[in-house]
Amino acid sequence: MWSDHINYYGDMRTHQLVLTWIEKQLSEGALSVGGRLPAERTLAEQLGVSRTSVREAIRILEAMGVVRAGVGSGPEAGTVVISDPTAALGSALRLHVATQHLPVADIVETRVLLESWAAARARADAPELEQAATLLDEMDAVGHGSREADAFLALDVRFHLCLADAAGNAVVSAMMGSLRESIQGYAATLTANLPDWDATAQRLQAEHRGILAAIRNDDGDLAAKLVAAHIEGYYREAGVRHAAKS
Amino acid sequence: MWSDHINYYGDMRTHQLVLTWIEKQLSEGALSVGGRLPAERTLAEQLGVSRTSVREAIRILEAMGVVRAGVGSGPEAGTVVISDPTAALGSALRLHVATQHLPVADIVETRVLLESWAAARARADAPELEQAATLLDEMDAVGHGSREADAFLALDVRFHLCLADAAGNAVVSAMMGSLRESIQGYAATLTANLPDWDATAQRLQAEHRGILAAIRNDDGDLAAKLVAAHIEGYYREAGVRHAAKS
DNA sequence: GTCGGGCTGTGGTCTAACCACACTGTAGAC
DNA sequence: GTCTACAGTGTGGTTAGACCACAGCCCGAC
Numbered sequence: 240m241w242s243d244h245i246n247y248y249g250d251m252r253t254h255q256l257v258l259t260w261i262e263k264q265l266s267e268g269a270l271s272v273g274g275r276l277p278a279e280r281t282l283a284e285q286l287g288v289s290r291t292s293v294r295e296a297i298r299i300l301e302a303m304g305v306v307r308a309g310v311g312s313g314p315e316a317g318t319v320v321i322s323d324p325t326a327a328l329g330s331a332l333r334l335h336v337a338t339q340h341l342p343v344a345d346i347v348e349t350r351v352l353l354e355s356w357a358a359a360r361a362r363a364d365a366p367e368l369e370q371a372a373t374l375l376d377e378m379d380a381v382g383h384g385s386r387e388a389d390a391f392l393a394l395d396v397r398f399h400l401c402l403a404d405a406a407g408n409a410v411v412s413a414m415m416g417s418l419r420e421s422i423q424g425y426a427a428t429l430t431a432n433l434p435d436w437d438a439t440a441q442r443l444q445a446e447h448r449g450i451l452a453a454i455r456n457d458d459g460d461l462a463a464k465l466v467a468a469h470i471e472g473y474y475r476e477a478g479v480r481h482a483a484k485s
Numbered sequence: 486m487w488s489d490h491i492n493y494y495g496d497m498r499t500h501q502l503v504l505t506w507i508e509k510q511l512s513e514g515a516l517s518v519g520g521r522l523p524a525e526r527t528l529a530e531q532l533g534v535s536r537t538s539v540r541e542a543i544r545i546l547e548a549m550g551v552v553r554a555g556v557g558s559g560p561e562a563g564t565v566v567i568s569d570p571t572a573a574l575g576s577a578l579r580l581h582v583a584t585q586h587l588p589v590a591d592i593v594e595t596r597v598l599l600e601s602w603a604a605a606r607a608r609a610d611a612p613e614l615e616q617a618a619t620l621l622d623e624m625d626a627v628g629h630g631s632r633e634a635d636a637f638l639a640l641d642v643r644f645h646l647c648l649a650d651a652a653g654n655a656v657v658s659a660m661m662g663s664l665r666e667s668i669q670g671y672a673a674t675l676t677a678n679l680p681d682w683d684a685t686a687q688r689l690q691a692e693h694r695g696i697l698a699a700i701r702n703d704d705g706d707l708a709a710k711l712v713a714a715h716i717e718g719y720y721r722e723a724g725v726r727h728a729a730k731s
Numbered sequence: 732g733t734c735g736g737g738c739t740g741t742g743g744t745c746t747a748a749c750c751a752c753a754c755t756g757t758a759g760a761c
Numbered sequence: 762g763t764c765t766a767c768a769g770t771g772t773g774g775t776t777a778g779a780c781c782a783c784a785g786c787c788c789g790a791c
Contacts, residue, residue, distance in 0.1 A: 265583040272584055289776045298541045299548040303577045310742045311784030317741060322586035327577035331549045331570060337511040338518055340568035341655050349656040356598050409587050410595040535745045556773045557753030563772060
């Protein structure tokens with residue numbers, strides 16, 4: 240039966256065999272986003288492995304943001320193929336930050352790099368800019384006080400992601416989102432260091448509008464400079480010495 | 486006992502509970518790189534879950550490049566904490582490329598972005614440059630013929646990683662390595678498109694030396710330009726229209 | 732026609748067992 | 762005394778089988 244096939248993969252661990260099979264299906268287009276994997280029991284029987292091994296492979300894919308598992312029956316149930324690269328990169332980066340082998344400073348630096356590039360490259364007529372403008376208005380609308388800082392920051396994240404999306408590079412967008420996610424918990428605590436949140440929020444908003452205006456004026460260089468200053472300024476104010484490499 | 490604790494995490498899936506516990510240990514420094522996780526059976530008992538769930542969590546960490554599992558006994562055995570962000574990002578990107586939701590063009594573009602930045606920022610006296618020079622000599626030494634192209638490309642990967650490391654940003658290095666890995670299979674087939682591999686290899690080597698010289702002369706801007714031209718030129722010659730976004 | 736309750740198929744979890752592996756220590760041969 | 766062979770021990774790797782919760786579906790009672 241499939242024993243020859245198994246032998247070909249030799250010393251590969253069982254769940255890796257399942258992963259290879261699924262990745263092959265994806266590459267060949269037999270599985271695509273929105274499609275559903277065979278049921279775990281079915282897949283196990285098809286590949287001649289135990290359900291446990293199939294589940295381990297699916298767990299990995301789930302962690303990678305490639306599939307989503309849902310119980311029950313119906314269209315929302317089963318294991319369906321999605322595509323959420325941000326989730327994968329984000330949790331990976333977060334874990335490695337936890338091991339303290341990825342300095343937060345390097346993450347901030349990379350974020351500046353990616354966002355500057357995105358701002359410089361964003362198209363002035365990108366539809367994402369409309370959404371970005373809406374988000375800025377919402378940020379103005381949130382009340383004052385430290386309690387509201389979280390809401391402000393949540394909108395801030397989406398604003399920056401909109402700018403990244405406007406550059407039209409899915410990889411850069413995903414990486415930016417994951418960088419942001421990986422230090423989200425970190426950034427949230429930073430607001431406590433700020434002497435005057437209201438003043439900071441107003442300054443950030445002014446900077447946001449300056450960046451948006453620069454992009455809409457097709458002044459990519461200016462937009463990139465403003466973004467870099469915006470991010471670095473925030474972390475510097477909150478007490479992170481990230482650019483002090485020397 | 487731990488039931489209160491369990492209730493706190495409420496609807497969290499069991500393996501996520503294990504993941505949370507391990508990540509907490511990492512954050513607190515109770516576990517660090519080189520350390521060993523408790524044995525699977527022990528951990529299962531400690532956390533009050535089944536070994537299955539513990540294994541699923543460990544599988545995810547393994548896929549993320551956070552741990553390495555080894556059978557047997559002795560210092561090399563057991564589940565030990567490592568830190569290989571490149572592995573995580575690489576396989577994640579590769580999988581999403583397979584779903585065709587991450588265009589190869591975007592990956593190449595991002596690679597140009599990151600490598601240009603790294604070249605511009607690399608220190609002229611970085612020790613990694615020595616290694617890079619050695620790699621160039623080795624590339625010269627490999628024989629001609631398409632059979633040797635693989636060996637050449639393998640050294641080429643390491644050369645570019647050296648340059649990235651010279652910039653001193655772990656996140657950028659990891660992302661670069663993962664980008665390269667995610668399209669490795671893709672890039673290998675590209676050489677078949679080349680009309681004259683020997684000529685291409687010689688040109689690449691000349692460009693490599695030019696880049697290295699620029700970095701050593703502290704001419705970051707030139708190095709960045711050369712790197713961008715180097716990468717884009719290769720893919721263009723091999724038949725990838727990646728910059729043709731318009 | 733509407734409501735209720737089983738039926739079915741999905742992932743989620745657990746238990747218990749076995750295997751392969753690599754070291755470790757000890758008993759025996761020399 | 763030293764070396765060798767081998768059983769012991771602890772590790773991850775894998776499997777089978779069972780049970781649960783969930784969500785949709787279908788059919789019968791009313």
